[in-house]
Each structure stands twice: as C-alpha cells, then as structure tokens.
Amino acid sequence: MAGSKFAYVRNFELPDPLLPGTFMVLRIDGHAFHRLSAEHEFAKPNDERALQLMDHAARDVMNEFKDIVLAFGESDEYSFLFRKSTALYNRREAKILSTITSLFTSSYVYNWPTYLPGVPLKYCPSFDGRIVLYPSEQVVRDYFSWRQADTHINNLYNTVFWALVLQGGQTTTEAHATLRGTVSATKHEILFSRFGINYNELSARYRKGSVLVRTEVPEPEAVETQPSETNSQDQTSIPVVSDQGSRKKKSKPRTIIELLHCDIIGNDFWNSRPNILA
Ligand code: ATP
Ligand code: ATP
Ligand code: MG
Ligand code: MG
Ligand code: MG
Ligand code: MG
Ligand code: MG
Numbered sequence: 001m002a003g004s005k006f007a008y009v010r011n012f013e014l015p016d017p018l019l020p021g022t023f024m025v026l027r028i029d030g031h032a033f034h035r036l037s038a039e040h041e042f043a044k045p046n047d048e049r050a051l052q053l054m055d056h057a058a059r060d061v062m063n064e065f066k067d068i069v070l071a072f073g074e075s076d077e078y079s080f081l082f083r084k085s086t087a088l089y090n091r092r093e094a095k096i097l098s099t100i101t102s103l104f105t106s107s108y109v110y111n112w113p114t115y116l117p118g119v120p121l122k123y124c125p126s127f128d129g130r131i132v133l134y135p136s137e138q139v140v141r142d143y144f145s146w147r148q149a150d151t152h153i154n155n156l157y158n159t160v161f162w163a164l165v166l167q168g169g170q171t172t173t174e175a176h177a178t179l180r181g182t183v184s185a186t187k188h189e190i191l192f193s194r195f196g197i198n199y200n201e202l203s204a205r206y207r208k209g210s211v212l213v214r215t216e217v218p219e220p221e222a223v224e225t226q227p228s229e230t231n232s233q234d235q236t237s238i239p240v241v242s243d244q245g246s247r248k249k250k251s252k253p254r255t256i257i258e259l260l261h262c263d264i265i266g267n268d269f270w271n272s273r274p275n276i277l278a
Contacts, residue, residue: 018091022133023084023140023277026097028104030076031126037076040119044166045158046206053115054078055210055259057107061100062212062257069276072144072264074151074209076127078104081140081276093131101129137277145265151209156199159206160187163195204261211260213273216253 018024030036042050051073058071058078067086072079080100082088089095105127112121134140157179164175179187191197199207262269270276 016093018093018096018131019133020091021084022135023137024082024086024091024096024131024133025079025140025143026082026100026129026131027077027079028101028127028129031128033076033125036125039122040116045155045162046203048203048205049115051205051210053108053111055212056111056115057104058210058212059257059259060107061104062214064103065100069214070144071212072147072209073212074147075154077147079144079147081144083278097129097131101127104129140277141270148209148264152207155202155206156184156187159197159199159202160190163191163197167195208261208263211262211264211269213258213260213276214255215258216255219251219254 037047037050054073054076058073058080061078061080062068062071065080065082065088067082067088068080069083070081089099105125108125108127109121112119132143134143160179161172161175164170164178165172168175170178178190182190188199191199264270
C-alpha cells in the first residue's frame with residue numbers, strides 16, 4: 001500500500017538493531033518495590049510468595065521466548081540471557097525490551113492473586129527494563145556472578161537487619177547504625193550469637209536466588225507412527241519418513257524449564273550446561 005501523504009513520518013522511526021554476535025541480557029527490575037512491598041505487607045526480609053510470583057512471571061516469559069537460555073532472579077529483579085545467535089524481532093532493541101518487560105509485568109499482575117490470596121493489589125505495579133550486550137562468555141559469566149554475589153550480600157544484610165528489628169527490638173535507624181561498617185563475618189556472628197540463626201541453613205532460594213534453565217528430558221517413548229489407514233484430515237499426524245525409510249516422528253528433544261537455587265559463580269553449573277553459552 002502506497003499510503004497517505006502523511007506516511008513519510010514513518011522515516012522518523014530510527015532503526016535500533018542490537019549488535020549481532022553478542023550476548024544479550026535483558027534485566028527487569030520492579031519500580032519502587034520498596035514501597036510496593038511495604039504497602040502490601042511483604043514478610044521481611046524475604047516474602048516467599050512474592051519471590052515465587054517473580055519466578056512464575058519469568059517462567060511465562062521463557063515459555064513464550066524460546067531463545068532465552070537462562071534466567072536469574074532475586075528480590076524484584078530478573079535477568080534473561082538470550083542465545084548468542086538469536087534473531088528475535090531482527091534484534092530490534094525497543095521491540096524486544098518492551099514486549100518482554102510488558103509480558104513479565106502482565107504475568108506478575110495476572111498471577112498476583114494466586115500467590116498472594118487475600119492481598120488485593122492497591123495499584124498497578126510496573127517494571128523497568130534494559131538490555132545490555134556482552135561480548136564474551138567470560139563477561140556473561142561475570143555478569144551472572146555479579147548478580148548472585150549481590151543476592152548474597154543483600155540477603156545477609158537484610159537478614160541481620162530484620163533480626164535486629166523484629167527480634168532484637170531495635171528501630172530501623174538503630175539497626176542500620178549497628179550494621180554500619182560491619183564485615184560479613186561480624187554479621188554471621190551477630191546472627192548466630194544473638195539470634196541463634198545459622199545463615200548457611202537459611203533457604204537456598206534466599207541465599208542463591210532463582211535460576212531457570214532449560215533441561216532436556218527423555219522422550220516418554222519413541223513413537224512408531226503407523227501408516228494411516230483412514231483418510232485422515234489431520235495433517236499433523238503425517239509421519240516424517242527418515243532416510244532409512246523408518247517411519248519415526250522427528251522432533252526436537254523435549255525440554256522443561258527447571259527452577260534451581262544453586263551456585264552459578266563456580267564452574268560446575270556452566271560445565272554441565274555447555275549449551276547455555278554455545
Ligand atoms: P527502584 O524503582 O529504583 O528499583 P526499589 O524500591 O524497587 O526502587 P530496589 O533496589 O529494586 O528498590 O529494591 C527492591 C526492594 O523491594 C527491596 O529492597 C525490598 O525492600 C523489596 N522487596 C522486593 N521483593 C521482596 C520480597 N520478596 N520480600 C520482601 N521485600 C521485597
Ligand atoms: P505486531 O506484534 O507486529 O504489532 P499485530 O498483529 O499487533 O502485530 P498491528 O499492526 O499492531 O499488528 O495491528 C493490530 C491489529 O489488531 C489490527 O490489525 C486489528 O486486526 C487488531 N485490533 C486491534 N485493536 C482492535 C479492535 N479494537 N477491534 C478489532 N481489532 C483490533
Ligand atoms: Mg533499581
Ligand atoms: Mg526495584
Ligand atoms: Mg531491585
Ligand atoms: Mg498496532
Ligand atoms: Mg501490534
């Protein structure tokens with residue numbers, strides 16, 4: 001269609017391609033969730049329900065966008081890694097960023113009542129989003145190490161902080177003052193000696209964050225498709241005939257999205273999943 005005399009305005013829309021051959025990480029982060037968590041009375045330091053809701057929204061995103069090979073979540077944020085060669089939306093930045101940020105947000109809102117029943121949303125939550133390109137496997141790994149180290153640092157601080165407030169009777173100002181300048185070992189010591197909390201025994205979800213990966217699962221059974229005897233209309237049931245002449249249905253290996261709370265800083269995670277950075 002030639003269009004109207006007004007169509008030239010389209011030329012003002014500039015292309016925004018993301019550099020090919022680089023790793024794309026999209027991170028969303030809840031807008032003003034300090035307030036959202038207070039207004040909806042999230043448990044402190046970690047509201048398990050709210051974290052599960054984040055995991056659910058991230059899973060919905062991964063179900064929709066198959067080029068996402070890894071996701072990592074903590075607190076009100078989630079990072080999504082795309083396979084290096086993704087051609088999603090021709091790598092148009094605004095299209096990818098806006099579509100995924102809005103899908104995550106709508107899933108968060110849609111599923112809120114399931115995870116926080118009896119806690120009506122008081123207003124519309126929103127998430128910001130950004131895409132950063134990383135040039136090498138090492139930088140991608142360092143990115144995820146950075147986020148998981150952040151999870152640990154924040155969780156240790158928040159766990160001691162809320163123990164001082166909720167069990168120690170300190171005001172939030174006093175608790176911040178108590179913790180000012182303390183090193184990690186001191187925080188562990190306060191937790192253990194004053195509150196009997198062994199940090200390493202806390203839920204791995206809180207200490208390690210959430211990791212979503214695609215894991216191949218064995219096919220239930222190799223399906224031998226019989227030649228159809230009826231005059232079936234169902235085109236999807238036509239068997240793929242392989243070179244050897246056997247009538248096996250060819251399909252991609254079945255994968256499921258697995259939720260883990262494991263270490264992703266060391267080598268084990270990456271060595272056992274070479275496909276992530278392929
Ligand atoms: P910004 O809009 O700049 O991101 P923010 O208020 O969202 O501001 P963040 O640094 O993103 O600040 O921190 C998110 C805050 O949300 C945390 O500090 C914590 O108070 C709260 N929060 C998020 N998830 C949970 C949860 N599952 N349980 C308890 N509190 C949570
Ligand atoms: P893309 O993801 O590229 O935007 P799209 O399918 O959303 O693809 P658009 O060019 O945005 O395509 O067009 C939106 C389409 O949605 C319209 O062509 C129309 O078919 C449909 N649509 C949107 N709003 C309405 C409405 N109120 N009533 C009926 N149809 C609608
Ligand atoms: Mg922020
Ligand atoms: Mg935030
Ligand atoms: Mg945050
Ligand atoms: Mg449209
Ligand atoms: Mg549209």
